[in-house]
Amino acid sequence: MKHSSLSMGLLLLPASILVLAFFALPMVQLVITGASGEEGLAAYWSILTVPRHREALIATLVLSLVVTLTALVISTIVGVFLVRNKFPGSNLLVSMLTFPLAFPGVVIGFLIIMLAGRQGLIGTVSQAVTGSKLVFAYSMTGLFLGYLYFSIPRVILTVMAAAEKLDISLEEAARSLGASQWRVIKDVLLPALKPGLIASGAICFATSVGAFGTAFTLATKIDVLAMTIYTEFTLGANMASAASLSVVLGLITWAALFIARSLSGNNVAAAG
Amino acid sequence: MQRKTLFYSALALTLLTVAFLVVPVIMSVMAGLTKNFFLGIKSGLTLEWVVQVWDLYQDTIWRSMGIALACLIITLVAGVPAAYALALSKSRWARIFEETLILPVAIPGLAIALALIQTYGGFREFRMSWAFILVGHVLYTLPFMVRSVLAVLSSIPLHEYEEAAASLGAAKRRRFFDIVVPNAMPGILAGSLMVVTLSIGEFNLSWMLHTPLTKTLPVGLADSYASMRLEVASAYTLVFFIMIVPLLIAMQKFGETGRARKSARR
Numbered sequence: 001m002k003h004s005s006l007s008m009g010l011l012l013l014p015a016s017i018l019v020l021a022f023f024a025l026p027m028v029q030l031v032i033t034g035a036s037g038e039e040g041l042a043a044y045w046s047i048l049t050v051p052r053h054r055e056a057l058i059a060t061l062v063l064s065l066v067v068t069l070t071a072l073v074i075s076t077i078v079g080v081f082l083v084r085n086k087f088p089g090s091n092l093l094v095s096m097l098t099f100p101l102a103f104p105g106v107v108i109g110f111l112i113i114m115l116a117g118r119q120g121l122i123g124t125v126s127q128a129v130t131g132s133k134l135v136f137a138y139s140m141t142g143l144f145l146g147y148l149y150f151s152i153p154r155v156i157l158t159v160m161a162a163a164e165k166l167d168i169s170l171e172e173a174a175r176s177l178g179a180s181q182w183r184v185i186k187d188v189l190l191p192a193l194k195p196g197l198i199a200s201g202a203i204c205f206a207t208s209v210g211a212f213g214t215a216f217t218l219a220t221k222i223d224v225l226a227m228t229i230y231t232e233f234t235l236g237a238n239m240a241s242a243a244s245l246s247v248v249l250g251l252i253t254w255a256a257l258f259i260a261r262s263l264s265g266n267n268v269a270a271a272g
Numbered sequence: 273m274q275r276k277t278l279f280y281s282a283l284a285l286t287l288l289t290v291a292f293l294v295v296p297v298i299m300s301v302m303a304g305l306t307k308n309f310f311l312g313i314k315s316g317l318t319l320e321w322v323v324q325v326w327d328l329y330q331d332t333i334w335r336s337m338g339i340a341l342a343c344l345i346i347t348l349v350a351g352v353p354a355a356y357a358l359a360l361s362k363s364r365w366a367r368i369f370e371e372t373l374i375l376p377v378a379i380p381g382l383a384i385a386l387a388l389i390q391t392y393g394g395f396r397e398f399r400m401s402w403a404f405i406l407v408g409h410v411l412y413t414l415p416f417m418v419r420s421v422l423a424v425l426s427s428i429p430l431h432e433y434e435e436a437a438a439s440l441g442a443a444k445r446r447r448f449f450d451i452v453v454p455n456a457m458p459g460i461l462a463g464s465l466m467v468v469t470l471s472i473g474e475f476n477l478s479w480m481l482h483t484p485l486t487k488t489l490p491v492g493l494a495d496s497y498a499s500m501r502l503e504v505a506s507a508y509t510l511v512f513f514i515m516i517v518p519l520l521i522a523m524q525k526f527g528e529t530g531r532a533r534k535s536a537r538r
Binding site for chain 1: 282289309373377390391392411414480493494502506509512516517523
């Protein structure tokens with residue numbers, strides 16, 4: 001079936017206009033703005049040279065890395081467990097684990113306040129038990145829990161999809177050859193899940209790096225990169241600095257997702 | 273023995289994870305329906321807070337629905353033909369275009385919003401209208417529509433169907449509406465659900481692009497979290513859940529039937 005380049009062009013026209021006018025052009029503008037401040041192009045190095053920016057970058061990267069690793073460990077155990085063991089209610093558990101997938105970051109921030117905020121569950125319980133109120137929603141720990149909250153459903157879905165395709169006879173073979181449970185997990189199960197884990201880990205990392213809503217709701221004194229950009233823009237009215245920082249932020253998330261996709265051919269949103 | 277311990281520790285972790293995800297949701301729903309959250313359920317149940325939310329924030333709910341619907345129409349009009357063209361073409365340019373099209377998903381909303389403000393913030397009418405938020409939502413959701421439709425179209429022998437239809441004399445337009453669209457329907461439906469769900473819940477872009485007169489639901493939520501008492505914020509969150517949960521259930525159900533159909537074909 002031959003399609004002329006004219007008809008192909010017509011089919012792509014609406015999407016092209018949208019992407020060119022509202023994405024490509026503004027992005028170029030953003031890169032130019034980033035270099036338009038007093039320091040010029042050097043603004044792009046400010047993320048490393050200005051202490052406040054550098055600290056925010058390090059905090060963001062460390063937090064995202066810890067969240068990613070934690071989410072991977074929890075989701076792998078839970079995901080494989082739920083694929084291998086069917087019992088009454090197991091489907092309900094799967095539904096409940098994947099439901100928060102579309103919760104926006106702000107709502108997740110609020111849920112963390114419900115859990116660990118001033119009037120939260122953990123505070124009430126700890127006060128009743130120990131007499132002192134445990135409140136950590138507005139700290140790095142709260143942010144960690146929030147990011148974990150939106151990461152777990154995504155990673156579990158990937159792990160479950162990968163675990164369903166696994167050949168269980170390989171594990172039985174290893175076991176019949178005398179391999180211990182731990183060696184079966186380390187030498188058979190994990191290598192088979194590895195591509196999916198790397199891909200969903202990268203997605204989880206990119207999402208955490210770019211997340212804004214959760215940090216915004218929990219606010220107080222948390223300085224992650226997204227909050228720094230927001231502060232530069234609103235309080236500092238420093239457009240050049242905000243622009244250069246968001247270009248760097250975009251490059252980090254794009255690179256992480258690029259790795260994820262080249263490993264799995266899959267793409268998931270950097271929302272949250 | 274070893275396996276039994278392993279089973280129970282994995283089960284315990286699973287239940288703990290479920291609790292972590294579900295308990296705060298239940299607490300939030302309860303808080304939205306109790307007279308005084310601090311005193312607990314014994315203070316009595318009430319719809320007072322929900323009514324108050326409806327009075328205060330009704331406009332954000334309607335606006336979010338309107339934007340989601342407009343966003344759906346635009347992503348359908350732009351996304352389905354684009355996915356069709358990308359499914360037909362194997363050229364390098366098509367792949368490059370596809371990459372560019374899905375790029376907005378890989379860039380944080382904050383960066384895209386700043387770029388839009390920088391470029392179009394000077395057009396006051398546009399900046400002050402809800403269309404400004406809509407543009408952000410379209411950029412963010414279009415990749416999901418295109419990918420969803422493209423996935424379905426790539427899995428069927430599209431060329432053969434089209435050749436058969438053309439040999440019977442069907443013109444291009446007819447082939448698109450009578451062959452391509454019906455075959456792509458599962459992808460179109462899944463993509464549509466995704467677009468509407470994402471648009472209703474979108475915050476990062478909306479927060480930067482909104483004005484006091486163009487608040488969307490998640491923007492209103494952030495507003496209430498910062499300035500309202502916990503019960504009102506919770507009731508507002510409850511309203512959000514009521515809007516989003518049917519969409520999520522539809523997506524899960526749809527995913528299941530889609531998977532079932534795929535394995536049946538195999």
